[in-house]
């Protein structure tokens with residue numbers, strides 16, 4: 403099972419490329435697609451889902467060109483878009499039956515599958531309640547259930563954790579991780595901690611360019627020996643921001659504990675500390691700061 407993206411680009415206007423020469427090979431497991439707002443994540447996901455066409459490049463699903471032959475990927479695809487809308491008056495079972503009909507899943511098969519999926523996403527007990535009364539996290543879980551109706555080999559979820567409270571976020575990313583198995587799961591987010599725990603590989607996208615693709619450990623390795631903590635007084639912080647890349651500030655005692663990503667020690671008083679994923683992401687984005695369309 404292999405999804406190969408070769409130099410995929412999307413041009414929206416004469417001088418604006420939302421995606422430029424994006425190349426990646428994907429195998430089963432969770433890919434965390436990390437990038438700020440406007441980085442091009444949704445554009446990429448819509449292209450893979452064959453909803454939007456690419457301007458140039460190719461995507462091969464098990465060797466078959468999906469732009470020439472979109473059905474090859476569509477029948478293997480589950481997609482949860484960012485702006486997933488539900489029918490508030492339907493209950494979970496009615497909604498999933500409706501979605502199964504649209505996807506052409508046979509009625510009898512759909513019944514068993516829906517029952518099974520309601521357990522997987524932990525909504526079985528509330529299956530008869532109107533979806534309009536569900537919390538944000540419950541809605542995202544019904545969204546995942548609809549994306550899984552055809553037991554897809556590729557599951558694409560676009561910023562599913564936006565608006566979820568911390569408990570629901572953890573529950574949702576654990577669910578994605580459980581679902582990966584022999585599937586390719588592509589999970590986009592701008593929240594670093596979302597991908598840290600669940601993704602087998604992380605792709606960092608910025609201004610339409612793929613900046614980095616590796617395992618989480620390899621990404622962390624890029625900032626090994628470059629993360630420092632330094633206690634300063636709060637009046638110094640603003641000035642230090644101009645000079646150093648500060649990944650976090652924490653009030654401590656009368657001062658502020660800065661976390662700085664830098665090749666060199668910012669001060670004799672600074673201490674080298676273990677890097678975190680947030681530091682690595684920041685380092686990656688800023689060291690490619692000159693990337694432009």
Ligand SMILES: Nc1ncnc2c1ncn2[C@@H]1O[C@H](COP(=O)(O)OP(=O)(O)OP(=O)(O)O)[C@@H](O)[C@H]1O
Nearest residue numbers: 414420437438439440441442443444445446561592
């Ligand atoms: N249909 C469109 N026409 C013109 N520009 C578009 C269109 N869709 C997206 N864009 C622009 O392309 C860029 C990438 O958008 P995209 O939605 O792919 O980013 P994203 O990483 O998913 O961001 P977000 O997290 O905000 O959804 C943005 O600057 C966006 O404004």
